[in-house]
Amino acid sequence: MSSTQLEIQLIASLVAVACAIPGTFLVLRKMAMISDAISHSILPGIVIGFFITQDLNSPLLIILAALTGIITVVLVEYIQKTGLVKEDTAIGLVFPALFSIGVILIAKNANDVHLDVDAVLLGELAFAPFDRFLLSGIDLGPKSLWVTGGVLILTLTLLIAFFKELKVSTFDTGLAASLGFSPVIIHYGLMAVSSITTVGAFDAVGAILVVALMIAPAASAYLLTNELKRMLIFAICFGVCSAISGYWVAHWLDASIAGSITTMLGLLFLTVYLFAPRRGIIAVLYKERQQRVEVSLLTFLLHLKNHTEEEERHVNHLNEHINWQKVRSKLVLELALKNNMIQLEQNIVSLTQKGEDFTSKAIDYIITNQDSKIEHMKEDFFLFRG
Amino acid sequence: MAITTEANTKETPAATGTIAVKVDDLTVAYNYKPVLWDIDLEIPEGVLMAIVGPNGAGKSTLIKSILGILKPIAGSVSIYNKPYKKQRQRVAYVPQKGSVDWDFPTTALDVVTMGTYGSLGWIKRPGQKQKKAALEALEKVGMLPFKNRQISQLSGGQQQRIFLARALVQNASIYFMDEPFQGVDATTEVAIINILKELRKAGKTVIVVHHDLQTVPEYFDWVTFLNVKKIATGPVKDIFNDDNLTKTYGINYKVSIQE
Numbered sequence: 001m002s003s004t005q006l007e008i009q010l011i012a013s014l015v016a017v018a019c020a021i022p023g024t025f026l027v028l029r030k031m032a033m034i035s036d037a038i039s040h041s042i043l044p045g046i047v048i049g050f051f052i053t054q055d056l057n058s059p060l061l062i063i064l065a066a067l068t069g070i071i072t073v074v075l076v077e078y079i080q081k082t083g084l085v086k087e088d089t090a091i092g093l094v095f096p097a098l099f100s101i102g103v104i105l106i107a108k109n110a111n112d113v114h115l116d117v118d119a120v121l122l123g124e125l126a127f128a129p130f131d132r133f134l135l136s137g138i139d140l141g142p143k144s145l146w147v148t149g150g151v152l153i154l155t156l157t158l159l160i161a162f163f164k165e166l167k168v169s170t171f172d173t174g175l176a177a178s179l180g181f182s183p184v185i186i187h188y189g190l191m192a193v194s195s196i197t198t199v200g201a202f203d204a205v206g207a208i209l210v211v212a213l214m215i216a217p218a219a220s221a222y223l224l225t226n227e228l229k230r231m232l233i234f235a236i237c238f239g240v241c242s243a244i245s246g247y248w249v250a251h252w253l254d255a256s257i258a259g260s261i262t263t264m265l266g267l268l269f270l271t272v273y274l275f276a277p278r279r280g281i282i283a284v285l286y287k288e289r290q291q292r293v294e295v296s297l298l299t300f301l302l303h304l305k306n307h308t309e310e311e312e313r314h315v316n317h318l319n320e321h322i323n324w325q326k327v328r329s330k331l332v333l334e335l336a337l338k339n340n341m342i343q344l345e346q347n348i349v350s351l352t353q354k355g356e357d358f359t360s361k362a363i364d365y366i367i368t369n370q371d372s373k374i375e376h377m378k379e380d381f382f383l384f385r386g
Numbered sequence: 387m388a389i390t391t392e393a394n395t396k397e398t399p400a401a402t403g404t405i406a407v408k409v410d411d412l413t414v415a416y417n418y419k420p421v422l423w424d425i426d427l428e429i430p431e432g433v434l435m436a437i438v439g440p441n442g443a444g445k446s447t448l449i450k451s452i453l454g455i456l457k458p459i460a461g462s463v464s465i466y467n468k469p470y471k472k473q474r475q476r477v478a479y480v481p482q483k484g485s486v487d488w489d490f491p492t493t494a495l496d497v498v499t500m501g502t503y504g505s506l507g508w509i510k511r512p513g514q515k516q517k518k519a520a521l522e523a524l525e526k527v528g529m530l531p532f533k534n535r536q537i538s539q540l541s542g543g544q545q546q547r548i549f550l551a552r553a554l555v556q557n558a559s560i561y562f563m564d565e566p567f568q569g570v571d572a573t574t575e576v577a578i579i580n581i582l583k584e585l586r587k588a589g590k591t592v593i594v595v596h597h598d599l600q601t602v603p604e605y606f607d608w609v610t611f612l613n614v615k616k617i618a619t620g621p622v623k624d625i626f627n628d629d630n631l632t633k634t635y636g637i638n639y640k641v642s643i644q645e
Binding site: 028161162163165167171172173174177180222225226231 | 417450453454455471474477479481485486487490491492493496497500503504506507508509511512536552
């Protein structure tokens with residue numbers, strides 16, 4: 001692995017971490033689309049900054065672009081507040097307008113500016129190591145590495161300092177306000193950080209990938225954990241894994257790095273979406289199926305409890321009486337036998353003591369909805385897992 | 387000025403004579419439509435007070451304005467003679483259960499710990515002391531066995547009790563609660579009202595937005611009728627009558643008050 005390759009992977013990883021942090025809070029605040037808006041509408045800020053400084057890594061450029069990001073958020077909120085359009089419409093109105101101003105500015109000055117729309121959308125990660133940071137002739141590494149590193153340190157410092165405030169205002173705005181943590185300040189703080197992160201990452205990965213790096217790792221992490229700190233850690237790990245694996249996929253396929261990283265992010269989300277232990281599609285379908293079977297079991301047991309006459313309890317009559325298909329009847333019968341809830345004598349079914357107890361407890365629970373009565377059954381039956 | 391009823395001047399056993407919350411000429415508007423109009427209100431220390439009124443009467447708005455969550459267009463609020471900003475530590479707030487996202491990745495214990503954030507101020511993190519206080523509050527509402535449960539895995543009643551525990555941990559003098567009985571089972575309702583009565587016994591002031599008129603005389607000793615304007619405020623035994631109910635709800639109301 002050459003040092004150029006290492007530098008590209010390092011830049012991509014730092015960008016991924018810097019994006020995952022504000023991304024987690026944007027996802028939890030149901031504001032994922034605002035990152036899309038910011039990533040596009042900072043373009044005029046970048047272009048104007050570039051005209052002034054002629055340097056894509058100048059701090060002025062970052063400040064101007066972050067300012068445009070904040071202006072986007074303010075405009076969206078202002079338009080929305082008039083009550084004439086909904087939030088998503090407001091976002092859809094603001095960012096294309098600002099983005100197109102940026103596009104026109106680039107096109108008008110295309111001759112003397114080496115900044116093109118392709119680079120803006122997809123970044124130039126492959127070229128990032130060539131723009132070196134030289135201090136009195138000493139090579140201190142790629143400039144992007146310094147920019148993204150700086151942005152990451154800022155983001156991490158703010159996260160660690162204001163974690164508690166971010167958490168409470170994201171979960172419960174009203175409480176945060178009543179405790180004296182102004183939700184407005186925290187909101188705009190988060191927007192400012194998102195804008196700065198976007199600008200910092202923009203040069204390396206472009207407007208489209210910034211959005212993917214902010215949202216996809218956080219959305220995947222959300223499906224895997226019940227705790228905010230863990231969600232942040234998962235999101236960061238997912239971001240870094242996708243960045244590095246994406247780089248190598250691009251290397252082998254000789255394709256765009258930004259495109260490959262985004263593809264890896266998509267694949268990662270798809271995997272989690274399907275296979276997440278509790279909230280994944282497969283787990284949910286499995287749980288639903290189990291619950292259906294167990295409701296059938298309960299219906300069956302209740303039927304046995306209510307009927308003492310033998311003809312109602314004959315195996316062959318169950319199909320007709322409870323009106324089930326053969327497969328389902330067999331499944332339920334086997335489940336009940338396996339759990340020692342019923343016994344069979346010459347094809348006549350009767351409840352065991354355990355079956356009797358289970359049925360009355362379950363009915364009790366369904367009627368009173370008191371969790372304490374079935375707490376010990378939760379381990380064995382999906383029906384009671386809420 | 388708002389209407390003052392005779393009841394205002396009468397003594398109740400719980401009241402100490404100190405005014406806990408004072409609202410002066412408060413007007414709040416959404417898009418220039420007044421939701422609360424010229425409210426004057428004095429809440430004596432040590433009462434357990436219900437705020438009643440029809441939907442859209444401004445009950446939640448009143449609480450939110452007192453707590454500085456909404457900005458009034460006119461009027462002022464004081465808590466023990468000082469502006470709310472200086473008295474935050476003495477006030478606890480239980481928002482409506484539906485106002486938060488219960489799928490948020492956090493545990494019951496963590497939500498209760500949030501109640502301690504106000505005393506910590508900016509940046510400082512909760513430590514062992516705060517965790518201990520949160521565990522005690524969970525115990526008080528009977529939710530200790532569920533401390534590590536993710537909050538979406540709790541029933542509606544349990545979620546409400548978590549909110550109550552979060553307010554208890556603030557160890558405030560005044561508690562504001564926005565419909566704590568909404569959508570809870572009978573067991574939780576009893577548990578909540580017992581805690582509210584305990585708070586009053588400890589000399590705290592409790593203000594509750596309440597919907598079920600039948601239970602007002604049983605649960606509360608003080609009541610405020612609200613419908614954009616303040617209709618009446620005072621001891622339940624003096625002013626909770628058909629006359630005020632009719633003025634507030636606009637239709638003939640007959641509520642038989644149990645002695």
